[in-house]
Amino acid sequence: MPMHIETLSLISAVQSLALAILLWAGTQGGSGSARTSLKMRAGALAVESAAWGMLAAQAWLHPAQLLLGGNALNLVAQGMSAVALRMLLRESLRWRTVLAIGVVGWLGVAWFGVIDTDYRLRVLWGSAAIMADIGLRMQALLRGGLRRSSRARRALLVMCSASALLLVWRNGQLWFDFNPPADIIQPDTVNYIYVLLSGMQPMFLSIGFLLLYSETLRSELHQLARVDSLTGVKNRLALIETATQLLSHAHRVGRPLGVLMIDADHFKSINDRFGHGGGDKVLLALVGSIRGTLRAGNAIGRIGGEEFVVLAPDTGLEQAMVLAERIRRTIESTPLLVEGHLLQLTVSIGAAAAEPGAQEDVMNLLQRADAALYAAKHAGRNRVMAADPALAGRRLLA
Known part of the structure; x- marks a missing residue:
């Protein structure tokens, strides 16, 4: 059965939106930074869903709209996800760093997509920005050492590593393939595999995020059960x-x-x-x-x-x-x-x-x-x- 980039993108858009709604619903009745981080992760999924939606609707969009708008949404979603995870782990949020990564990444994509057109350099530049966001996530997950990491942290580390490897694979295919695709919307095996695997990432990363969220709530409840509510000392x-x-x-x-x-x-x-x-x-x-x-x-x-x-x-x-x-x-x-x-x-x-x-x-x-x-x-x-x-x-x- 032939695959279509538009179909795969539409499936990813619907999946990301459904996950965003479920995560947002899960924030009702909660409180504190953990709840805020879950809201932000849900917002990132909604933005990611919009990016996939643009790719699915590429037939009705001008190429420049798809290029500039789709990449902007994707970089925003990646940055929000990094901040959400760092917030959940109670690490410094690095808002300025995330903003700088997003702006520099988008400007590079725009330059190599509109002014000095080069698809491989455009993908490389955008991938470098996403890799930087993945690095911020992994830095927070590795705080305290891998041996002391919980199961949820290790699961998210594996998923972040898989995301990084996918980017490395895609760029490797573009630079070393004798006949690389000229754009993401071009029917090509590399594009099919990349879109398919990229579309699966939100689900797995969200599962890992929810595991870590649940782990954090259990830890907070454990601490609350051991603190005197009036004085703040041990009970x-x-x-x-x-x-x-x-x-x-x-x-x-x-x-x-x-x-x-x-x-x-x-x-x-x-x-x-x-x-x-x-x-x-x-x-x-x-x-x-x-x-x-x-x-x-x-x-x-x-x-x-x-x-x-x-x-x-x-x-x-x-x-x-x-x-x-x-x-x-x-x-x-x-x-x-x-x-x-x-x-x-x-x-x-x-x-x-x-x-x-x-x-x-x-x-x-x-x-x-x-x-x-x-x-x-x-x-x-x-x-x-x-x-x-x-x-x-x-x-x-x-």
Whole structure:
């Protein structure tokens, strides 16, 4: 059965438009940069569909319209696809680079298509622009290394590589064939294969994009399930997971792990006086003060109400108590302005540490820190107490 460029192009146009509609429908109800990237990918498919539509309708168009308009739409679609993928991967979008690639690519195609006509150079110039957009996609996909890439990233890398190889094959055929076609619309085996394979790319690339989109959403949901919605620190689930990892590492390398259990003193009276809105502001300020005293590698989480936990790797009990006292003094010396009233907040802190060689689990370590916190509150609040019996009752002074 004979093939026709117009028929193949029409099939590709319909397919791209259908994919664009499906992807756009998939953005309804979503939010954030992932949703925006999916919208942009859908827009790129719609633009690509218009480019294929022009090729399908070439009998009704002036050659210059097909050349300049079709290539402009194709380059715009390629650029949008590169930006959409980089947005989904949360990489810098490179808008200026993409715009420069599109403009330079189109000007070269226009020059070799209208002014100094040379079909092979025109194809080579346009292919170089598309290759540059593919390079931007692959750069983002390869960030972090191939070994750490997810399945969706690797699938998209394969598809982008296939797109690049198709361009190399087409240009090779044009430059090394003794009788190359004079234009894309000329009936020729090279043109048939190129149009057929190019028309299949939107479907496969969109499948890969959707796989990566789904993977990104799962990752975001995983993170949201582990972040305290008010303070932005780790919630109880994430804190236990992090503590388990840090404790396992501490056991493995023979280093201590310090744990601080922190509780705001008389917090109920703050809620009673200022309401839960005022209490929330106090908790946010409290988290800010604690974070300001921590070093890189320390972790903070909220385990409920006004109670927080700090995990300090490579920190023994003595060092943990020094850190706890620094936190206590910082909070005590930082008056808070709540609804026009200055508020003096204090905290009680229980300190514990998993020392090298002591094989204890996370829950036992947290329970010891909690017992020390209870002792601090029982002893009068606004103080640091240690879980270690040798330091029981000791309070570090300024």
